[in-house]
Amino acid sequence: MAGTAVRGRLTWQTATVGSVTDETPLVRTLALQVPDWPGHRAGQHVDVRLTADDGYQAERAYSIASAPGEPLAITVERLDDGEVSPYLTEELQPGDFLEVRGPIGGYFVWEPAFGGPLMLLAGGSGVVPLRAILRYRRLIGSSVPARLLYSSRSFQDVIYQAELDSDGAEVIYALTRSQPPGWTGYARRVDQQLLAEVAWPAAQQPLAYVCGPTSFVEAVASGLVGLGYPAERVKTERFGATGQ
Protein backbone atom coordinates (compact mmCIF):
# COMPACT_ATOMS: atom_id res chain seq x y z
CA MET A 1 0.00 0.00 0.00
CA ALA A 2 1.22 3.45 -0.88
CA GLY A 3 -0.64 4.94 2.06
CA THR A 4 0.94 7.71 3.99
CA ALA A 5 -0.90 7.04 7.17
CA VAL A 6 -1.84 10.02 9.26
CA ARG A 7 -1.95 8.57 12.72
CA GLY A 8 -2.01 11.69 14.85
CA ARG A 9 -5.36 13.03 15.94
CA LEU A 10 -6.80 15.67 13.63
CA THR A 11 -8.07 18.49 15.80
CA TRP A 12 -10.45 21.32 14.94
CA GLN A 13 -8.68 24.61 14.42
CA THR A 14 -10.10 28.10 14.24
CA ALA A 15 -9.82 29.67 10.79
CA THR A 16 -10.25 33.37 10.08
CA VAL A 17 -11.59 34.29 6.69
CA GLY A 18 -8.87 36.30 4.97
CA SER A 19 -10.42 37.17 1.65
CA VAL A 20 -13.34 36.11 -0.51
CA THR A 21 -13.15 35.97 -4.30
CA ASP A 22 -16.17 35.53 -6.53
CA GLU A 23 -15.22 33.04 -9.23
CA THR A 24 -18.61 32.78 -10.96
CA PRO A 25 -22.13 33.92 -9.99
CA LEU A 26 -22.48 30.75 -7.88
CA VAL A 27 -18.94 30.02 -6.79
CA ARG A 28 -16.68 31.71 -4.29
CA THR A 29 -13.13 31.05 -3.10
CA LEU A 30 -12.39 31.60 0.59
CA ALA A 31 -8.81 32.20 1.69
CA LEU A 32 -8.52 30.97 5.28
CA GLN A 33 -5.97 31.96 7.88
CA VAL A 34 -5.16 28.95 10.06
CA PRO A 35 -2.19 29.61 12.36
CA ASP A 36 -1.27 25.94 12.83
CA TRP A 37 -2.25 24.56 9.43
CA PRO A 38 0.09 21.56 8.95
CA GLY A 39 0.16 21.90 5.15
CA HIS A 40 -1.57 19.77 2.57
CA ARG A 41 -1.01 17.79 -0.62
CA ALA A 42 -2.53 18.58 -4.00
CA GLY A 43 -5.97 16.96 -4.19
CA GLN A 44 -6.77 16.63 -0.48
CA HIS A 45 -9.84 17.99 1.28
CA VAL A 46 -10.69 19.62 4.57
CA ASP A 47 -13.59 19.38 7.00
CA VAL A 48 -15.35 22.64 7.78
CA ARG A 49 -17.50 23.21 10.89
CA LEU A 50 -19.85 26.13 11.48
CA THR A 51 -21.31 26.99 14.88
CA ALA A 52 -24.48 29.06 15.27
CA ASP A 53 -25.00 31.35 18.26
CA ASP A 54 -27.44 28.79 19.72
CA GLY A 55 -24.73 26.11 19.62
CA TYR A 56 -26.03 24.31 16.53
CA GLN A 57 -23.20 22.95 14.41
CA ALA A 58 -22.93 21.76 10.83
CA GLU A 59 -19.96 20.01 9.23
CA ARG A 60 -19.09 19.55 5.58
CA ALA A 61 -16.04 18.48 3.56
CA TYR A 62 -14.56 20.68 0.83
CA SER A 63 -11.73 20.12 -1.61
CA ILE A 64 -8.70 22.29 -1.00
CA ALA A 65 -8.22 24.79 -3.82
CA SER A 66 -4.73 26.05 -3.01
CA ALA A 67 -1.46 24.36 -3.87
CA PRO A 68 0.79 22.70 -1.30
CA GLY A 69 2.87 25.38 0.38
CA GLU A 70 0.17 28.01 -0.07
CA PRO A 71 -2.23 29.11 2.67
CA LEU A 72 -5.44 27.10 2.90
CA ALA A 73 -8.20 28.06 0.47
CA ILE A 74 -11.46 26.36 -0.43
CA THR A 75 -13.77 26.99 -3.37
CA VAL A 76 -17.47 26.52 -2.67
CA GLU A 77 -20.41 26.25 -5.04
CA ARG A 78 -23.76 27.48 -3.75
CA LEU A 79 -26.50 24.87 -3.72
CA ASP A 80 -29.84 26.58 -3.35
CA ASP A 81 -31.32 24.11 -0.89
CA GLY A 82 -28.11 23.83 1.11
CA GLU A 83 -27.53 24.81 4.69
CA VAL A 84 -23.80 25.46 4.57
CA SER A 85 -22.92 26.48 1.00
CA PRO A 86 -25.30 29.50 0.83
CA TYR A 87 -23.76 30.75 4.06
CA LEU A 88 -20.19 30.28 2.82
CA THR A 89 -20.88 31.91 -0.56
CA GLU A 90 -23.18 34.75 0.45
CA GLU A 91 -22.96 35.61 4.13
CA LEU A 92 -19.38 34.98 5.15
CA GLN A 93 -17.05 38.00 5.15
CA PRO A 94 -13.35 38.60 5.80
CA GLY A 95 -12.71 38.47 9.53
CA ASP A 96 -15.45 35.89 10.22
CA PHE A 97 -14.61 32.60 11.95
CA LEU A 98 -15.16 28.99 11.17
CA GLU A 99 -13.38 25.79 12.13
CA VAL A 100 -11.37 23.43 9.96
CA ARG A 101 -9.91 19.97 10.44
CA GLY A 102 -7.50 18.33 8.07
CA PRO A 103 -6.01 17.81 5.61
CA ILE A 104 -7.92 14.62 4.79
CA GLY A 105 -7.51 11.97 2.12
CA GLY A 106 -4.31 10.52 0.74
CA TYR A 107 -5.41 8.71 -2.39
CA PHE A 108 -6.75 11.41 -4.71
CA VAL A 109 -3.47 13.33 -4.59
CA TRP A 110 -0.69 14.10 -7.01
CA GLU A 111 3.00 14.36 -6.20
CA PRO A 112 5.70 15.29 -8.72
CA ALA A 113 7.22 11.83 -8.23
CA PHE A 114 4.04 10.26 -9.60
CA GLY A 115 4.90 11.73 -12.99
CA GLY A 116 2.39 11.74 -15.83
CA PRO A 117 1.35 12.74 -18.36
CA LEU A 118 -1.54 14.06 -16.30
CA MET A 119 -5.05 13.64 -17.66
CA LEU A 120 -7.38 15.70 -15.48
CA LEU A 121 -11.14 15.51 -16.02
CA ALA A 122 -13.48 17.89 -14.22
CA GLY A 123 -17.24 18.10 -14.09
CA GLY A 124 -18.42 21.48 -12.77
CA SER A 125 -16.96 22.36 -9.37
CA GLY A 126 -15.08 19.05 -9.50
CA VAL A 127 -12.34 21.20 -10.99
CA VAL A 128 -11.32 22.41 -7.51
CA PRO A 129 -8.86 19.66 -6.48
CA LEU A 130 -7.60 19.47 -10.08
CA ARG A 131 -6.84 23.18 -9.96
CA ALA A 132 -4.76 22.53 -6.83
CA ILE A 133 -2.81 19.92 -8.82
CA LEU A 134 -2.27 22.26 -11.81
CA ARG A 135 -1.31 25.15 -9.58
CA TYR A 136 1.19 22.99 -7.71
CA ARG A 137 2.63 21.71 -10.98
CA ARG A 138 3.19 25.28 -12.16
CA LEU A 139 4.58 26.56 -8.83
CA ILE A 140 7.24 23.86 -8.67
CA GLY A 141 8.08 24.21 -12.37
CA SER A 142 7.20 20.60 -13.13
CA SER A 143 7.70 19.52 -16.73
CA VAL A 144 5.06 16.79 -16.51
CA PRO A 145 2.66 17.33 -19.45
CA ALA A 146 -0.89 18.06 -18.28
CA ARG A 147 -4.21 18.21 -20.04
CA LEU A 148 -7.51 19.25 -18.45
CA LEU A 149 -10.89 18.35 -19.91
CA TYR A 150 -13.43 20.53 -18.13
CA SER A 151 -17.16 19.96 -18.55
CA SER A 152 -19.19 23.01 -17.56
CA ARG A 153 -22.77 24.12 -18.07
CA SER A 154 -21.68 27.35 -19.73
CA PHE A 155 -18.60 29.52 -20.17
CA GLN A 156 -19.66 31.85 -17.36
CA ASP A 157 -19.81 28.85 -15.02
CA VAL A 158 -16.15 28.00 -15.68
CA ILE A 159 -14.23 28.41 -12.42
CA TYR A 160 -10.62 29.77 -12.49
CA GLN A 161 -10.89 30.38 -16.23
CA ALA A 162 -8.14 33.01 -16.52
CA GLU A 163 -5.78 31.00 -14.35
CA LEU A 164 -6.40 27.74 -16.16
CA ASP A 165 -5.73 29.32 -19.52
CA SER A 166 -2.36 30.61 -18.35
CA ASP A 167 -1.31 27.55 -16.33
CA GLY A 168 0.77 25.95 -19.04
CA ALA A 169 -1.60 22.99 -19.31
CA GLU A 170 -3.79 22.21 -22.29
CA VAL A 171 -7.35 23.05 -21.34
CA ILE A 172 -10.27 21.70 -23.34
CA TYR A 173 -13.77 22.81 -22.43
CA ALA A 174 -17.01 20.97 -23.08
CA LEU A 175 -19.91 23.38 -22.58
CA THR A 176 -22.99 21.28 -22.05
CA ARG A 177 -25.89 23.73 -21.80
CA SER A 178 -25.02 26.99 -23.53
CA GLN A 179 -22.09 28.33 -25.51
CA PRO A 180 -20.88 31.86 -26.22
CA PRO A 181 -21.37 33.22 -29.76
CA GLY A 182 -18.82 31.84 -32.16
CA TRP A 183 -17.90 28.92 -29.86
CA THR A 184 -15.96 26.33 -31.82
CA GLY A 185 -15.19 23.97 -28.96
CA TYR A 186 -17.16 21.00 -27.69
CA ALA A 187 -20.82 21.74 -27.00
CA ARG A 188 -22.00 18.49 -25.44
CA ARG A 189 -21.53 16.20 -22.48
CA VAL A 190 -18.33 14.18 -22.36
CA ASP A 191 -18.96 10.96 -24.24
CA GLN A 192 -16.72 8.15 -25.44
CA GLN A 193 -15.97 9.83 -28.77
CA LEU A 194 -15.00 13.07 -27.07
CA LEU A 195 -12.79 11.20 -24.59
CA ALA A 196 -11.08 9.35 -27.41
CA GLU A 197 -10.33 12.67 -29.12
CA VAL A 198 -9.05 14.47 -26.04
CA ALA A 199 -7.45 11.98 -23.63
CA TRP A 200 -3.77 11.08 -23.83
CA PRO A 201 -3.44 7.71 -25.55
CA ALA A 202 -3.18 4.86 -23.05
CA ALA A 203 0.18 3.90 -24.57
CA GLN A 204 1.67 7.05 -23.01
CA GLN A 205 0.80 5.61 -19.58
CA PRO A 206 -1.11 8.67 -18.40
CA LEU A 207 -2.27 9.18 -14.84
CA ALA A 208 -5.93 10.25 -14.70
CA TYR A 209 -7.81 12.19 -12.01
CA VAL A 210 -11.57 12.46 -12.40
CA CYS A 211 -13.71 14.67 -10.17
CA GLY A 212 -17.31 15.74 -10.55
CA PRO A 213 -20.86 14.60 -10.02
CA THR A 214 -21.47 10.86 -9.97
CA SER A 215 -22.95 10.62 -13.48
CA PHE A 216 -19.90 12.42 -14.90
CA VAL A 217 -17.40 10.34 -12.96
CA GLU A 218 -19.12 7.06 -13.84
CA ALA A 219 -19.15 7.87 -17.56
CA VAL A 220 -15.62 9.24 -17.70
CA ALA A 221 -13.94 6.60 -15.53
CA SER A 222 -15.58 3.76 -17.48
CA GLY A 223 -14.72 5.54 -20.71
CA LEU A 224 -11.05 5.81 -19.82
CA VAL A 225 -10.95 2.12 -18.91
CA GLY A 226 -12.54 1.48 -22.32
CA LEU A 227 -9.68 3.43 -23.92
CA GLY A 228 -7.18 1.12 -22.26
CA TYR A 229 -6.34 3.07 -19.10
CA PRO A 230 -5.61 0.57 -16.29
CA ALA A 231 -8.19 1.03 -13.51
CA GLU A 232 -5.43 1.74 -10.98
CA ARG A 233 -4.28 4.73 -13.09
CA VAL A 234 -7.76 6.32 -12.87
CA LYS A 235 -8.37 8.04 -9.54
CA THR A 236 -11.86 9.32 -8.86
CA GLU A 237 -13.50 11.70 -6.43
CA ARG A 238 -17.24 12.23 -6.54
CA PHE A 239 -19.81 14.47 -5.06
CA GLY A 240 -23.44 13.52 -5.39
CA ALA A 241 -26.40 15.83 -5.23
CA THR A 242 -26.17 15.22 -1.52
CA GLY A 243 -28.87 17.62 -0.50
CA GLN A 244 -26.12 19.54 1.21
Add this chain to the structure above:
Amino acid sequence: MSPISRGFHRKRQEAPAGRVPPGQYVTKDFPVLSAGPTPRTALANWTFSIAGAREPKSWTWQEFRALPTETLTTDIHCVTRWSKLDTTWQGVSLDVLLAAVEYDARYVLAFCDGGYTTNLPVADLTGGRAWVAFGYDGSPLGPEHGGPARLLVPHLYFWKSAKWVRGLRLRDTDEPGFWENYGYHMYGDPWREQRYAGD
Protein backbone atom coordinates in the same frame (compact mmCIF):
# COMPACT_ATOMS: atom_id res chain seq x y z
CA MET B 1 -15.21 26.09 22.76
CA SER B 2 -16.03 26.63 19.11
CA PRO B 3 -16.06 30.21 17.82
CA ILE B 4 -19.43 31.45 16.57
CA SER B 5 -19.73 31.74 12.79
CA ARG B 6 -21.52 35.09 12.61
CA GLY B 7 -24.86 34.91 10.86
CA PHE B 8 -24.95 31.11 10.58
CA HIS B 9 -28.22 29.44 11.56
CA ARG B 10 -29.82 26.04 11.32
CA LYS B 11 -31.82 25.63 8.12
CA ARG B 12 -32.32 21.91 8.08
CA GLN B 13 -35.10 20.28 10.02
CA GLU B 14 -34.03 18.53 13.15
CA ALA B 15 -33.50 14.83 12.53
CA PRO B 16 -35.61 12.32 14.47
CA ALA B 17 -34.10 11.91 17.95
CA GLY B 18 -31.52 9.16 18.24
CA ARG B 19 -31.46 8.38 14.54
CA VAL B 20 -28.61 10.53 13.25
CA PRO B 21 -25.07 10.32 14.71
CA PRO B 22 -23.13 13.49 15.57
CA GLY B 23 -21.89 15.56 12.63
CA GLN B 24 -24.22 13.82 10.14
CA TYR B 25 -27.14 15.18 8.12
CA VAL B 26 -30.00 13.30 6.49
CA THR B 27 -30.19 12.99 2.72
CA LYS B 28 -32.88 11.42 0.58
CA ASP B 29 -30.42 10.83 -2.28
CA PHE B 30 -28.05 7.92 -2.43
CA PRO B 31 -24.65 9.50 -3.09
CA VAL B 32 -21.87 7.42 -4.60
CA LEU B 33 -18.27 7.48 -3.40
CA SER B 34 -15.42 5.33 -4.63
CA ALA B 35 -11.75 5.76 -5.42
CA GLY B 36 -11.67 4.43 -8.98
CA PRO B 37 -13.69 3.17 -11.93
CA THR B 38 -16.68 0.93 -11.23
CA PRO B 39 -15.61 -2.69 -11.82
CA ARG B 40 -17.94 -4.93 -13.80
CA THR B 41 -17.68 -8.64 -13.11
CA ALA B 42 -19.91 -11.10 -14.98
CA LEU B 43 -21.97 -13.22 -12.58
CA ALA B 44 -20.53 -16.32 -14.27
CA ASN B 45 -17.10 -15.27 -13.00
CA TRP B 46 -18.26 -14.10 -9.57
CA THR B 47 -17.47 -16.01 -6.40
CA PHE B 48 -17.58 -15.18 -2.71
CA SER B 49 -14.69 -16.72 -0.77
CA ILE B 50 -13.63 -17.02 2.82
CA ALA B 51 -9.87 -17.49 3.17
CA GLY B 52 -7.84 -18.12 6.28
CA ALA B 53 -10.21 -20.64 7.87
CA ARG B 54 -9.20 -24.28 8.52
CA GLU B 55 -10.56 -25.05 5.05
CA PRO B 56 -11.13 -22.35 2.45
CA LYS B 57 -14.71 -21.94 1.27
CA SER B 58 -16.12 -20.43 -1.89
CA TRP B 59 -19.58 -19.97 -3.36
CA THR B 60 -20.48 -19.36 -7.00
CA TRP B 61 -23.19 -16.77 -7.66
CA GLN B 62 -25.77 -19.56 -8.01
CA GLU B 63 -24.65 -21.23 -4.79
CA PHE B 64 -24.62 -17.88 -3.00
CA ARG B 65 -28.13 -17.03 -4.18
CA ALA B 66 -29.39 -20.42 -3.04
CA LEU B 67 -28.50 -19.51 0.57
CA PRO B 68 -31.25 -18.23 2.87
CA THR B 69 -31.79 -14.49 2.43
CA GLU B 70 -33.06 -11.70 4.64
CA THR B 71 -34.76 -8.42 3.89
CA LEU B 72 -33.87 -5.67 6.32
CA THR B 73 -34.52 -1.98 6.75
CA THR B 74 -31.76 0.07 8.33
CA ASP B 75 -30.11 3.51 8.51
CA ILE B 76 -26.72 4.05 6.86
CA HIS B 77 -24.08 6.65 7.73
CA CYS B 78 -21.30 7.78 5.39
CA VAL B 79 -18.13 9.35 6.80
CA THR B 80 -18.61 12.20 4.30
CA ARG B 81 -21.53 13.18 6.58
CA TRP B 82 -24.67 12.02 4.86
CA SER B 83 -26.99 9.61 6.59
CA LYS B 84 -29.84 7.87 4.82
CA LEU B 85 -32.71 6.55 6.89
CA ASP B 86 -34.86 3.46 6.34
CA THR B 87 -32.95 1.90 3.48
CA THR B 88 -34.17 -1.58 2.51
CA TRP B 89 -31.76 -4.32 1.45
CA GLN B 90 -31.81 -7.98 0.55
CA GLY B 91 -28.81 -10.08 1.48
CA VAL B 92 -27.30 -13.16 3.01
CA SER B 93 -26.38 -12.85 6.67
CA LEU B 94 -22.68 -13.13 7.47
CA ASP B 95 -23.80 -15.54 10.21
CA VAL B 96 -24.81 -17.96 7.45
CA LEU B 97 -21.58 -17.51 5.51
CA LEU B 98 -19.22 -17.71 8.49
CA ALA B 99 -21.05 -20.79 9.82
CA ALA B 100 -19.73 -22.64 6.78
CA VAL B 101 -16.12 -22.44 7.98
CA GLU B 102 -14.17 -23.25 11.15
CA TYR B 103 -11.97 -20.47 12.43
CA ASP B 104 -10.76 -18.72 15.53
CA ALA B 105 -9.55 -15.49 13.91
CA ARG B 106 -10.73 -12.22 15.47
CA TYR B 107 -10.50 -9.95 12.42
CA VAL B 108 -11.23 -10.00 8.73
CA LEU B 109 -9.98 -8.06 5.76
CA ALA B 110 -12.77 -7.85 3.18
CA PHE B 111 -11.50 -7.86 -0.42
CA CYS B 112 -13.23 -6.64 -3.54
CA ASP B 113 -13.09 -6.30 -7.29
CA GLY B 114 -11.02 -3.23 -8.08
CA GLY B 115 -8.58 -3.94 -5.23
CA TYR B 116 -10.48 -2.24 -2.40
CA THR B 117 -10.10 -3.68 1.09
CA THR B 118 -11.44 -2.84 4.54
CA ASN B 119 -10.83 -4.35 7.97
CA LEU B 120 -13.44 -5.38 10.53
CA PRO B 121 -13.60 -7.38 13.76
CA VAL B 122 -15.33 -10.73 13.31
CA ALA B 123 -17.54 -9.82 16.28
CA ASP B 124 -19.07 -7.02 14.17
CA LEU B 125 -19.94 -9.40 11.36
CA THR B 126 -21.83 -11.92 13.49
CA GLY B 127 -24.95 -11.76 15.59
CA GLY B 128 -27.27 -10.53 12.84
CA ARG B 129 -25.41 -7.25 12.25
CA ALA B 130 -23.83 -7.80 8.82
CA TRP B 131 -24.81 -9.09 5.40
CA VAL B 132 -23.58 -9.59 1.86
CA ALA B 133 -26.28 -7.56 0.13
CA PHE B 134 -27.33 -8.15 -3.48
CA GLY B 135 -30.60 -6.22 -3.54
CA TYR B 136 -31.57 -2.64 -2.78
CA ASP B 137 -35.16 -1.43 -2.55
CA GLY B 138 -36.44 -4.60 -4.22
CA SER B 139 -34.11 -4.44 -7.23
CA PRO B 140 -30.69 -5.93 -7.97
CA LEU B 141 -27.96 -3.76 -6.46
CA GLY B 142 -26.63 -1.43 -9.19
CA PRO B 143 -22.92 -1.50 -10.06
CA GLU B 144 -22.32 2.08 -8.88
CA HIS B 145 -23.68 1.09 -5.46
CA GLY B 146 -21.50 -2.01 -5.27
CA GLY B 147 -23.43 -4.62 -7.24
CA PRO B 148 -23.58 -7.45 -7.84
CA ALA B 149 -22.94 -7.66 -4.09
CA ARG B 150 -21.54 -5.52 -1.31
CA LEU B 151 -20.88 -5.90 2.34
CA LEU B 152 -23.55 -4.26 4.52
CA VAL B 153 -22.44 -3.42 8.06
CA PRO B 154 -24.80 -0.56 8.87
CA HIS B 155 -23.67 0.03 12.45
CA LEU B 156 -20.27 1.24 11.17
CA TYR B 157 -19.46 4.11 8.76
CA PHE B 158 -20.39 3.05 5.27
CA TRP B 159 -16.84 2.71 3.88
CA LYS B 160 -16.76 -0.52 5.94
CA SER B 161 -19.67 -1.80 3.80
CA ALA B 162 -17.27 -2.63 0.98
CA LYS B 163 -18.67 -2.44 -2.56
CA TRP B 164 -18.06 -5.22 -5.10
CA VAL B 165 -17.07 -7.54 -2.26
CA ARG B 166 -15.60 -10.88 -3.29
CA GLY B 167 -14.63 -12.36 0.01
CA LEU B 168 -13.16 -12.22 3.49
CA ARG B 169 -9.66 -13.02 4.65
CA LEU B 170 -9.74 -14.16 8.28
CA ARG B 171 -6.82 -12.79 10.28
CA ASP B 172 -5.43 -12.96 13.80
CA THR B 173 -4.45 -9.30 13.75
CA ASP B 174 -6.26 -6.14 12.72
CA GLU B 175 -4.53 -4.86 9.58
CA PRO B 176 -5.69 -1.61 7.97
CA GLY B 177 -7.56 -1.75 4.66
CA PHE B 178 -7.62 0.82 1.85
CA TRP B 179 -9.03 3.94 3.52
CA GLU B 180 -7.67 2.94 6.92
CA ASN B 181 -4.20 3.16 5.34
CA TYR B 182 -5.00 6.72 4.33
CA GLY B 183 -5.77 7.87 7.84
CA TYR B 184 -9.36 6.79 8.35
CA HIS B 185 -10.33 5.13 11.61
CA MET B 186 -9.63 1.41 12.12
CA TYR B 187 -13.10 0.74 13.54
CA GLY B 188 -15.41 3.57 12.38
CA ASP B 189 -18.26 3.81 14.88
CA PRO B 190 -20.48 6.71 13.71
CA TRP B 191 -22.00 7.19 17.19
CA ARG B 192 -18.52 7.85 18.59
CA GLU B 193 -17.65 9.88 15.47
CA GLN B 194 -14.62 7.70 14.69
CA ARG B 195 -13.92 9.25 11.30
CA TYR B 196 -10.14 9.48 11.29
CA ALA B 197 -7.27 7.77 13.08
CA GLY B 198 -7.08 9.10 16.62
CA ASP B 199 -10.77 10.07 16.84
